Amino acid sequence: xxxxxxxxxxxxxxxxxxxxxxxxxxxxxxxxxxxxxxxxxxxxxxxxxxxxxxxxxxxxxxxxxxxxxxxxxxxxxxxxxxxxxxxxxxxxxxxxxxxxxxxxxxxxxxxxxxxxxxxxxxxxxxxxxxxxxxxxxxxxxxxxxxxxxxxxxxxxxxxxxxxxxxxxxxxxxxxxxxxxxxxxxxxxxxxxxxxxxxxxxxxxxxxxxxxxxxxxxxxxxxxxxxxxxxxxxxxxxxxxxxxxxxxxxxxxxxxxxxxxxxxxxxxxxxxxxxxxxxxxxxxxxxxxxxxxxxxxxxxxxxxxxxxxxxxxxxxxxxxxxxxxxxxxxxxxxxxxxxxxxxxxxxxxxx
Numbered sequence: 001x002x003x004x005x006x007x008x009x010x011x012x013x014x015x016x017x018x019x020x021x022x023x024x025x026x027x028x029x030x031x032x033x034x035x036x037x038x039x040x041x042x043x044x045x046x047x048x049x050x051x052x053x054x055x056x057x058x059x060x061x062x063x064x065x066x067x068x069x070x071x072x073x074x075x076x077x078x079x080x081x082x083x084x085x086x087x088x089x090x091x092x093x094x095x096x097x098x099x100x101x102x103x104x105x106x107x108x109x110x111x112x113x114x115x116x117x118x119x120x121x122x123x124x125x126x127x128x129x130x131x132x133x134x135x136x137x138x139x140x141x142x143x144x145x146x147x148x149x150x151x152x153x154x155x156x157x158x159x160x161x162x163x164x165x166x167x168x169x170x171x172x173x174x175x176x177x178x179x180x181x182x183x184x185x186x187x188x189x190x191x192x193x194x195x196x197x198x199x200x201x202x203x204x205x206x207x208x209x210x211x212x213x214x215x216x217x218x219x220x221x222x223x224x225x226x227x228x229x230x231x232x233x234x235x236x237x238x239x240x241x242x243x244x245x246x247x248x249x250x251x252x253x254x255x256x257x258x259x260x261x262x263x264x265x266x267x268x269x270x271x272x273x274x275x276x277x278x279x280x281x282x283x284x285x286x287x288x289x290x291x292x293x294x295x296x297x298x299x300x301x302x303x304x305x306x307x308x309x310x311x312x313x314x315x316x317x318x319x320x321x322x323x324x325x326x327x328x329x330x331x332x333x334x335x336x337x338x339x340x341x342x343x344x345x346x347x348x349x350x
Contacts (some may be wrong), residue, residue, distance in 0.1 A: 026206040027224035028283060029197065035192045035287075044180040047151040051185060055253060057294025058188035063267075064274035064286035065195040069241035070198025071272075072210065072281035073199075074232060075215030076122070077132070080139030081243055081271040083146050085122070086262030087114040089251040096174070096252075099234065103175040107248040111241035118240030119233055126229060140268070147263035161258025164251065175252050190251055192287075195242045199283055211235050258319065277332055278310065278338030288341045292332075297325045 046054055063085060071077045078206045092109035095101035125138050125171070151159050165175045209296040210231045214221045222228050236321075251257040261267075276287025336343040 001123070001140070007213030025200055028097075028200045030264070031044055032193065032196055038190060039189055040186065043185045048180055049181070052299045053295055054107075055185055057290050058185070058192055059250055059253075060274050060294050061248050061290035062192050062195055062249075063243055063271035064278070064324060065192065065199060066239045066242035066246065067271040068158075068275040068282075069199060069242065070236055072275060072285070073203065074211055074235035074239070075213065076218055076232065076259060078135045078239075079136040079140045080141070080143030081142045081239075081267055081321065082263045082265070082267035083139070083273070084114040084118055084240040084243040085247035085250070085267050086257075087117055087239065088152065089257045089262045090156060090162070090247075092251045092256045093164055093247035094156065097162055102173050103248065103252045104173075107245050110244045110248045112153055114236040114240040114247075118236045122233060122236040126232060143263060143265075143268060148261055148342055150259040150263055159259060161256060161261070162251075166255060182249075184253060191245055191249065195245075196237065196283065196287065198242070203283060204232030207231055207234050219330040220265060236311030268322055273329065275339075277329065277339055279337075279345070282339070282341050282345070285339050285341045285345050289339065292340065293329075297322075300324050300328075345349065 042054060043051060060092045063081065065082070067078060067081050071079075088107070088110035090101055091113055092106040095109065096103060121139065121142050125135050130138050150156050156162065167174055170177045170181075175187070203212075210221070210226050211234070214226060214228050214231055218228055247262065252262070254261075274289030274293045275286045276289065277293055278287065279285030332340070338346060
């Protein structure tokens, strides 16, 4: 008695994702374009003294977008994104100072190197089933390892860091302009726009939908034939590359990078906090969070340095600005547990 093909069990096939909401993606692209057209004119409105704060806010936003891809959409919480930021920062500084390589090319090289480092770390973590807090601790351990390496490697100038050469005149090729040039604001603005456009595309793509399915239930996704490792690693590579570009621009803007600036613990928290405050796993959360967090610490510090009359007794109190900043962040997290954008979106849906 023969068995026909019809009676043979078939291997599970990866499900076809639902048709992409192309209308929703187009609306997001148009909204993104509108926002960044408006942001283009910010340097004309801000006082010159506020421009460094605005640039730093954009760098925070780029880092948060990168972190959000891996931890928000991918569900792999990283507490060591300083690794990828630092690789990009040191790549730019080293190639420019030693070989005169253009920062535009260094950004690409740094992104590729950072993606390679991220893929290696993630592969071994996922290969040995590290998840949740264990995965976060593993990324933190790697960040500390890179921090110690950068302090002891001779070609990275150890704890002295790398100073980038200051050119006597403007140069687009070397990304150096007059100190008050608006280009220093526009370059990270464009990078942020491209990073957010990539997030929108990813969120609506086949890979992005599979990644979110894996985040929600990896076992169920794997049982349906979705290649869990493949899509997680794609997400990690994108996340690390975006974060590395932020690091490369940081080096170029400040013309210096050292172990603390590249691999310090605060670098990882600078990537996490804007995404958490804005809304993890959302397109707009990192941008909104960075817009709040970036200027917040500067505003608090300014108010405490020059307090109004009824708060004059606080003037000169050491560390108070950090304490107030921390309390405000805690309040936001308590009352907006899904972040500013995430909470507003949920309430509007209800």
